[in-house]
Structure formats: structure tokens, C-alpha cells
Amino acid sequence: MELRQLEHFVAVAEEGHFNRAAIRCHIVRSGLSASIRELERDLGTQLFLRTTREVRLTAAGQALLVEARRTLAAAASARGAVIEAGHHVRGPLSVGFSDGIRTLDVPALVANFHALYPAVTIAVVHGEPKTILDAVVSAAVDVAVTYLPARLPACLCAEVLESGPFVLACGSEHPLAGRSEVELAELRAETVITVPSWWGARTDVDEAWATAGVTPASHIEANDLETALDLVRVGAGVAIVPGLCASEASDDLIRRPVWYSDARPWRSALSCVPLACGGPTWTYGMVSAAPALLTPAAHAFLDGLRGARAASTA
DSSP: OOHHHHHHHHHHHHHSSHHHHHHHHTSOHHHHHHHHHHHHHHHTSOOEEEOSSOEEEOHHHHHHHHHHHHHHHHHHHHHHHHHHHHHHSOEEEEEEEOSOOSSOOHHHHHHHHHHHOTTEEEEEEEOOHHHHHHHHHTTSOSEEEEEOOSSOOTTEEEEEEEEEEEEEEEETTSTTTTOSOBOGGGGTTSEEEEOOTTSTTHHHHHHHHHHHTOOOSEEEEOSSHHHHHHHHHTTSOEEEEEOSOTTSOOOSSSOOOTTSOOOOTTSOOEEEEEBOTTOOEEEEEEEEEOGGGOOHHHHHHHHHHHHHHHHHHO
């Protein structure tokens, strides 16, 4: 039983007519009828006596009408309390994010937050991970959702949202594209496409190369991940990039990450090959100053992020 169904039920009961109730509920007649039938099915009883000229409540319907009105009034009261609480959270809030996470839609979260806390003035900043982290350090951004570096500045607090392995991205015709996994040492003769050192996860990759004692034959540095992947698509080299989320199934060892754009159909598709055990991993999380330094708006937004993350993994 859902609030929506109770709203439809009360409308039909009060209007005594399905067409008028449908207009009141801003729903088509067939949709309203289906909602009432589903409610009757859930309750295991008929709620209305229907004739060609009128709609009357059964005894069960009359009993439900009293409780339905109470339930809807309580829901409206709860909704009003939340809205009222939202008006008490006010002031500016700056939210920063960088591309990467797939389980949270940051712009949508901002929109939901604004609906709950309309008195908060929100600024949204999109940028590269290091730029976003520097903005949190300088207090230009209150809360950020971004890649976490191996060593987070001591003044910041972070909570992990998602993590997973790096993978080898190569063209679909590359000799390594059909492999189930690849060792970093096998990439000595490859041209490796990299992103700048200020791109958050680059440090993890550099440390993995050093640990493996591998120096690729050559490299090309792209300004961002999308450009790096475009260079891989045209055969300029291979790249080590954030791959599958740790929470995702990995039965298909070779796959094309769904979040890699293919807006340019004349470029070849990418293959995604897991790195052998010991390869680098990436971590994406929410970052802020110490809790004692945060505004009520920042605390509320962090709580919203936690709730959204919990819902996405439920």
C-alpha cells in the first residue's frame, strides 16, 4: 500500500466519480482505475461498488477512508516538518566534484538538496581532482566528491564512496585486447598515454610503475582522461585508467567501461583488460574540512551523500 494509492482512493471516495477524481489527481482515468484495482488486490477486498451512474464505498471502503485520511494528514505533516527544518538551514554552500563515480549523480543530489533546503545558496564547481582538493583546502569549496589521493592533506577528512582497480585501456585490435589480464612489466615496449601529475589518480599509477620497476618506452601526456582515451582509440598508445567499480560483477574479464564516451563513431572501440594482482587501485570519496569547521548546510549535504550512497548499495 502506497501513499499515492491512498490519495487516489480518497479522491474517488470524495468525488464519487472516477473521471472527476482523475482530473483532481492529475492522472488519466485508466491509470487511476489501475491504482484502485491494485489497492483492492493488496487488501484482498472490494472498496467500491461501481455502477454506470455512481461509485459508492463498500463497508471496507468506509473503514479505510477514515484511516486513509489520517495517514495522508500524517504524511503531509511530516513533509511540512522536513520543509520547515530545511528553512532553518541557510547560508552559502559550495560543492565541488570531478568526473568518475558512476553510482552517484552529483548534479541530481544538488537538485534534491535544494528542494529540501531552499534557503541555502549553492555554488557547484566542476574540475580536475587536484583543483577540487585544493579548493577544499583553501575553503573555497565546502564539500567535494572526487578521486582521493594516496596521501590526503592532513587538514581534510574523507569518506570512501567507491573504489576499484585500474585497468589497461587499449584499442579493440591491440594484441593485448584479448587477454584475461596483463602484467605492468608487459607494457615496457608500449607508448603509454598519461594524464598530468595533478590528476588525482595519476600518483597511484606512477607508484605502481615504480614498484614494478617498469619504465614504458615512451609516453604521451593528455590534459584530461577523455582526451587520453581518444588517443588510445586512434592507436597512439595504451593507458592505465580507473576501471570497474569494486562492487560490480566482473565475470566478463574484458569489457568496455560504460562511462567511456563513444560520441565519435569513427574512432575504434576500447577494450578494458584487468591488470594482474598487485596493480594499482583507485578510490573515490567525499572530502571536507574537519566536522567542527563545517556549516550546518555542509553537514546536511554530507548526510545526503551518505544516504544516497547507502541507497545505491542496498
